[in-house]
Amino acid sequence: MTNQPNTSNQMITARGLTKTFRAKGQTVEAVRPLDLSVGEGELVAFLGPNGAGKSTTLRMLTTLLPPTAGEAIVAGCDIRSDAAGVRRRIGYVGQGNSGGHTQRVRDELLAQGAFYGMGRRETRARAAELIESLELEQVATRTVQALSGGQKRRLDIALGLIHRPELLFLDEPSTGLDPHSRANLWQHIVELRRATGTTIFLTTHYLDEADQLAERVMVMDHGTVIADDTANALKASLAGDRVTLSFDSSTDAAAAASRIGGAVVAGDPHVVAVTAQGGDRALPTWIRELGDAGLRVVAATHRQPTLDDVFLALTGRSLREEAAHAGPADADADRAGEHAASVAA
């Protein structure tokens, strides 16, 4: 791909982007040939279990890691031949805290502005604007080490936005925050997006966040994007409503399961579970028809599908459970230099 003015309404276009690591005599296909497009102004969430390849994809798109193969145009610049152009136009907030621990919040922002070659007056004005919009006024003169987790993440985002990037990459912005701080951070991300139109591409483990807040969800597994659509479209096409029906006896439950195409729940032989599109509308009919056959439903539940159901339908595994059980991702040498690389553009 050649560099081109960014007139295509595409902020990210990748073709065949691939990353293979060789470590301890083994080959890890972290990202298999990947095609993706993100349009101007989109808020896209990249989901997947630990080790799926999300961070590696982000690191290639942000020029922190050279691809093994493939190409990508990011904010109008080729990641291979114009890495500096990409870095000027994007903001990147990695998983680690990017603030220096003994620096004060405002000074950290000023230093970041200077790094991007912004004039002093412009940097001061921009820092003040970000301090206000990310609600950091109360802590602007505190050192970074004195901030709460949520305040640190908001500072990270402010640092990523100081040079008014067209495109902001956020790698798990809300991981490690309590639910209140997560909700507050998201409110800021959504508000910034609304006010500035910045394109946002982020990774998250939190399915509920992606479901409620992203306009588009990409699901990655084993280095490949396995689904890419709005959360509602994915749920509608891949995962039906979850309905359970309870009976007085396991015999009734087994008979009911075969009549309505459900399955007796493992560990609870009185309960039948059914996954069906429009399960809410089918429920009264099932209850009536089963009653006519002498199978009395004593309780029923209905639940809308979630993105975890989508992942389950696609892979047979639960993303929620994998996220809960997985430890931190494998340590790797490249990551240590990540922030240094990001500020060395």
Ligand SMILES: Nc1ncnc2c1ncn2[C@@H]1O[C@H](COP(=O)(O)OP(=O)(O)OP(=O)(O)O)[C@@H](O)[C@H]1O
């Ligand atoms: N520098 C490296 N050397 C060897 N293997 C690596 C390196 N970086 C990543 N990997 C491997 O590549 C695969 C993808 O890792 P990656 O960090 O991109 O996944 P992820 O989806 O971002 O996971 P997480 O959600 O845990 O951050 C994993 O198997 C990981 O162990």
